[in-house]
Amino acid sequence: KNLKKYYSSKKSVLSRAVSHVKAVDGLNFSILKGETLSLVGESGCGKSTTGRAILQLQPPTEGEVLFEGENLVGMNTAKMKKYRRNMQMVFQDPYASLDPRLTVGEIIAEPLKIHKIGSNKEKNQRVEELLDTVGLNSYHAKRYPHEFSGGQRQRIGIARALALNPKFIVADEPVSALDVSIQSQIVNLFQDLQERLNLTYLFISHDLSVVKHISDRVAVMYLGKIVELGDKKELFQNPMHPYTKALLSAVPLPNPDVRRERIMLKGDVPSPSNPPNGCTFHSRCSACMDICRTAKPEFKEVEGRLIACHLYQ
């Protein structure tokens, strides 16, 4: 609810003025149990910050994060530790996120160690079980991350995220660093695990073909705000927000007889420390009206979808 994450930074070495980067600027949305909600948008739009703010890895500047009805923002450490078990993160770069000095078994068992769960024997059993769950073998536990391919390393990262039996996983660009040929294997693993383990995902990606495959619902972000959120199928078939239209126009349609004109956006994404007034997309929108330059569009429901655009208000 009203989730915000602002950073302050000095404008320049010479000036004392501080500017606020509105990385995430007032998000209101829910993630339903058992679904995959994808967060899409160009790099720098605030997707990762949103994921990290939800998990309290970067505490929000303002707003609430309700997990099964409990607000995580400002929760005391002891209580938070209990909740953290239910929420895990899978990172983009399986090379950077695994400690090269630890064996795979030690990496996967780390969350169990932190939460003081099980004897050594039980930990080893759990590691074997987890390796099997993600499609690796028990003898991999004794090896080191550098002995594995990118796809295998991401499987190790996923096994670690599953160690505490979480309910909710934030996956931040989990396949972006992988070869295209490996991407679908990992996406399929995510889907398979969701079914077997009743997981709920926030899936962060800039790759719309991956998003089209994995999501139940999709939220489109632009400059720290969600501009459109809806059912995946409906959104891909009939994007409503001008920004969503432009983004999706770059995705090939399954039916080659149907053509969709590629919409090229003019200009660059404005700086989040100095976003345009009114609708923050107005500097690049071909449908821009006078009102768009001064008044912020409300994020509200239109035809079963949530959308922030004056065209629909």
Ligand code: SF4
């Ligand atoms: Fe374009 Fe106006 Fe809608 Fe913003 S509010 S997306 S500028 S039409």
Ligand code: MG
């Ligand atoms: Mg990111």
